[in-house]
Amino acid sequence: MSSRGPYAKGIAxxxxxxxxxxxxxxxxxxRNATNKMIAETVGLSQTGLMHYFGSREDLYVEILRxxxxxxAAEFVTPESGIDGFIAIISHNAQVPGLVQLYVxxxxxxxxxxxxxxxxxxxxxxxxxxxxxxxxxxHQARGELGPHxxxxxxxxxxxxxxxxxxQQWLLDRTHDMEAQLRGLWRMIRQDSWQExxx
Amino acid sequence: MSSRGPYAKGIAxxxxxxxxxxxxxxxxxxRNATNKMIAETVGLSQTGLMHYFGSREDLYVEILRxxxxxxAAEFVTPESGIDGFIAIISHNAQVPGLVQLYVxxxxxxxxxxxxxxxxxxxxxxxxxxxxxxxxxxHQARGELGPHxxxxxxxxxxxxxxxxxxQQWLLDRTHDMEAQLRGLWRMIRQDSWQExxx
Numbered sequence: 001m002s003s004r005g006p007y008a009k010g011i012a013x014x015x016x017x018x019x020x021x022x023x024x025x026x027x028x029x030x031r032n033a034t035n036k037m038i039a040e041t042v043g044l045s046q047t048g049l050m051h052y053f054g055s056r057e058d059l060y061v062e063i064l065r066x067x068x069x070x071x072a073a074e075f076v077t078p079e080s081g082i083d084g085f086i087a088i089i090s091h092n093a094q095v096p097g098l099v100q101l102y103v104x105x106x107x108x109x110x111x112x113x114x115x116x117x118x119x120x121x122x123x124x125x126x127x128x129x130x131x132x133x134x135x136x137x138h139q140a141r142g143e144l145g146p147h148x149x150x151x152x153x154x155x156x157x158x159x160x161x162x163x164x165x166q167q168w169l170l171d172r173t174h175d176m177e178a179q180l181r182g183l184w185r186m187i188r189q190d191s192w193q194e195x196x197x
Numbered sequence: 198m199s200s201r202g203p204y205a206k207g208i209a210x211x212x213x214x215x216x217x218x219x220x221x222x223x224x225x226x227x228r229n230a231t232n233k234m235i236a237e238t239v240g241l242s243q244t245g246l247m248h249y250f251g252s253r254e255d256l257y258v259e260i261l262r263x264x265x266x267x268x269a270a271e272f273v274t275p276e277s278g279i280d281g282f283i284a285i286i287s288h289n290a291q292v293p294g295l296v297q298l299y300v301x302x303x304x305x306x307x308x309x310x311x312x313x314x315x316x317x318x319x320x321x322x323x324x325x326x327x328x329x330x331x332x333x334x335h336q337a338r339g340e341l342g343p344h345x346x347x348x349x350x351x352x353x354x355x356x357x358x359x360x361x362x363q364q365w366l367l368d369r370t371h372d373m374e375a376q377l378r379g380l381w382r383m384i385r386q387d388s389w390q391e392x393x394x
Contacts, residue, residue, distance in 0.1 A: 033338030068300055092314070100307060100308065103303045103304045103307060104305060104308070106304075106363065107301045107303075107305070107363065108301060108304070108305075110297060110301070110363065110366035110367055111297065111301070112298060117367070120367055121367050122367065124364060124367050124368060125368075145391070149379070151380050152375065152376065155361075155364065155371070155376050156357060156376060156379060156380055158360060158364065159356070159357045159360025159361045159363070159364055159376060160353060160356045160357055160360055161360065162356075162359065162360035162363050162364075163355060163356025163357055163359035163360040164253055164352075165355045165356065166303065166304065166307065167321060167352065167355065167356055167359075169267060169307035169331050170263045170314070170317055170318050170321050171318065171321060171322075174352065178349065179349065179352050179353060179356060182346070182349050182385075183380075185387075186380075186383040186384065186386075186387045187383065187385060189383075189386065190382075190386060190387075191381045192245075
């Protein structure tokens with residue numbers, strides 16, 4: 001079976017490395033999670049590790065991509081809508097190393113010409129699409145009124161989530177979930193006008 | 198007069214360096230604005246520059262501090278309230294280099310033990326106090342209703358501003374001012390309940 005050939009083995013090894021890297025970064029943070037630490041845990045040399053991930057930037061992008069997939073699988077269902085998004089932000093308080101990686105690396109990647117800029121630009125466009133679609137589903141179910149600029153509401157939710165993570169890294173008493181819930185309540189309220197129901 | 202002595206001269210030179218650095222960073226971005234460029238513009242060697250600012254981190258902190266002072270002087274009056282805050286965010290679209298510096302350096306500074314962490318932690322606490330006080334003034338003038346968690350609203354405004362800058366760096370069509378105005382409208386609406394007026 002071709003899925004057991006060398007190519008599939010390479011994919012499986014990449015997957016294993018990512019799972020370990022995700023784990024190590026979540027626990028120790030991206031400054032402390034060295035390539036050496038990740039390589040040793042998966043039984044590779046650092047050169048061997050770089051065979052699977054060409055650069056530090058490549059490894060970080062793939063860690064964040066794997067994390068997005070895992071979060072989506074764990075917290076998002078067709079019905080969860082914006083609550084699924086808030087559940088992910090709430091879960092972030094359990095993985096400070098990943099929040100640190102995301103905040104720092106996404107900021108660094110805004111530099112013109114940065115190798116990870118395309119990833120974050122596409123991720124932002126993808127997040128906007130996902131959230132606009134979730135908001136539209138809420139409207140279809142009558143949980144959200146008709147008076148709402150969906151693009152703006154999606155942008156606000158993304159911005160508030162990014163900003164809440166920055167604040168939380170500086171002040172761990174900052175309640176990211178409460179902040180997002182407050183905004184979501186305001187958005188719902190804003191979507192109705194007198195006479196709608 | 199002591200204000201003309203060597204100490205005052207040192208302060209004046211620091212001020213001159215900051216003005217130049219602010220200008221150079223705003224124009225070229227913090228990765229491109231080299232110490233060499235700043236030193237040459239103010240007629241100093243790089244060693245001379247480091248006599249006034251001990252490290253890259255120190256210089257960046259002082260640039261951001263000088264920028265906060267300038268923005269406050271230009272856009273904030275006792276009556277401007279949240280509109281003054283939004284005017285600063287709107288003005289940011291004119292100074293991409295400073296936005297880049299702020300986003301990148303504030304993210305980097307969340308690393309435990311970073312030399313600029315105290316500056317950003319204090320700045321966050323200061324911003325919260327300033328915004329809570331501005332919101333309270335809006336309430337006193339009857340422009341904002343009594344039903345509002347002031348701390349939460351301040352946190353949302355700060356988070357939305359930080360998040361909007363991150364989005365804008367990735368997508369220059371993103372309208373930071375519109376996003377903040379949308380949130381401010383929602384906060385005002387949320388502050389009133391039926392029967393308040």
